[in-house]
Amino acid sequence: MLRRLWHIMLKEFIQVWRDRRLRLFLFLPPLVQLVVYGYAINFDLKHVPTAVYDEDRSPASRDLVSRFRASEYFQVQHFIDNPARLRDLVDRGEITLAVRIPPDFARRLKSGKTASLQLIIDATDSNAALITAKYASLVVQDYSQELLAQRLRRLEPPVSLETPVAVEARAWFNPNLISRTAFVPGVIAMVVMLVSLMLTALAVVREKEIGTMEQILVTPIRPVEFLLGKTVPFILISLADVALVTLLGVYWFEVPFRGSVLVLFVGTLAFLFNSVGLGLFISTVSSTQQQAMMAGTFLLTPAILLSGLIFPIANMPPFFQHLTLANPLRYFVVVVQSVFLKDAGFLALWPQMAAMTGLGLTLLFLSVMRFRSRLA
Numbered sequence: 001m002l003r004r005l006w007h008i009m010l011k012e013f014i015q016v017w018r019d020r021r022l023r024l025f026l027f028l029p030p031l032v033q034l035v036v037y038g039y040a041i042n043f044d045l046k047h048v049p050t051a052v053y054d055e056d057r058s059p060a061s062r063d064l065v066s067r068f069r070a071s072e073y074f075q076v077q078h079f080i081d082n083p084a085r086l087r088d089l090v091d092r093g094e095i096t097l098a099v100r101i102p103p104d105f106a107r108r109l110k111s112g113k114t115a116s117l118q119l120i121i122d123a124t125d126s127n128a129a130l131i132t133a134k135y136a137s138l139v140v141q142d143y144s145q146e147l148l149a150q151r152l153r154r155l156e157p158p159v160s161l162e163t164p165v166a167v168e169a170r171a172w173f174n175p176n177l178i179s180r181t182a183f184v185p186g187v188i189a190m191v192v193m194l195v196s197l198m199l200t201a202l203a204v205v206r207e208k209e210i211g212t213m214e215q216i217l218v219t220p221i222r223p224v225e226f227l228l229g230k231t232v233p234f235i236l237i238s239l240a241d242v243a244l245v246t247l248l249g250v251y252w253f254e255v256p257f258r259g260s261v262l263v264l265f266v267g268t269l270a271f272l273f274n275s276v277g278l279g280l281f282i283s284t285v286s287s288t289q290q291q292a293m294m295a296g297t298f299l300l301t302p303a304i305l306l307s308g309l310i311f312p313i314a315n316m317p318p319f320f321q322h323l324t325l326a327n328p329l330r331y332f333v334v335v336v337q338s339v340f341l342k343d344a345g346f347l348a349l350w351p352q353m354a355a356m357t358g359l360g361l362t363l364l365f366l367s368v369m370r371f372r373s374r375l376a
Helices: 002-018 020-040 059-070 083-091 105-110 126-153 179-209 213-217 223-251 261-285 289-305 318-326 328-342 346-375
Strands: 048-054 074-080 097-101 118-121
Touching: 002 223, 020 179, 020 223, 048 059, 048 083, 059 074, 059 097, 059 105, 059 126, 074 083, 074 126, 083 097, 097 126, 118 126, 179 223, 179 261, 179 289, 179 328, 223 261, 223 346, 261 289, 261 328, 261 346, 328 346
Parallel strands: 048 074, 048 097
Antiparallel strands: 097 118
């Protein structure tokens, strides 16, 4: 049995190496995804394009504007003098934030009254708009507290102002809140699913498409040996891709790896049960490699969107939150990020490991049974 299995695996490796397009598929998509998620996809909001419409033109208004210019989160690109120009900049998407200071700004501050300030935000991207509003509010809040402190110091006798509650925020595991620190480990999960699912489905379908499946069936090779010989090579290739992405993530993107290689390896194997089983299932419903590729793409996209890597699961409607429980990629993303950033071990990750193992064995069993019925 081992000899026959070895020859099937060797045949699969030779076929993969001879197919130039398949060779590119093994390593090019992981590298492209790593570069895209490491550089292009970035939720860190800095240098927000900003315009200032200062109708007051007083020392107080200039002081406020200087605070926006000094902040790394805003880049004041335009000083405008009429509302039409402001609307034009927002409509054309040249600015995200417009700060409009009314003509009575300094006068109301000197009289001890509350001065109004208008922040106009382009909310086409709602997430960026919320972050921009928060950063702008912090700048104005600091300015307002400083003015209040100055007023209290001018009183007779002087009054000191102390904040009743002091908040000290501390971010664990990703102290600088860098997006790629969270996304690069998630690329490993997508790489494993992409490579193992697609290649498993294509490898089995290829035998049917070129007409060699019937020749294999008349040989002493048993169905279990055939399936193992087809899937084990791509499991090994997936593990090699994981090692490649991990090394690039740690040494190129400087993402910290605080956990255990063994925990990452075991979690990857548990997830591979799911992607390989799903690949076998696709092979049973596809007659050509094109059909297998389309089916794999159809399943891959919602799996990524419902994994919690890009969109938080807690923000999804209840129906989709329950639907994610059947998505193995959801559990693997937690495992990879926890191993990289939290140094989590088996004790902390056993629920995700158990869920992936249970889903994977079930899916693998159903796929094998369907495959055996198709062979019969």
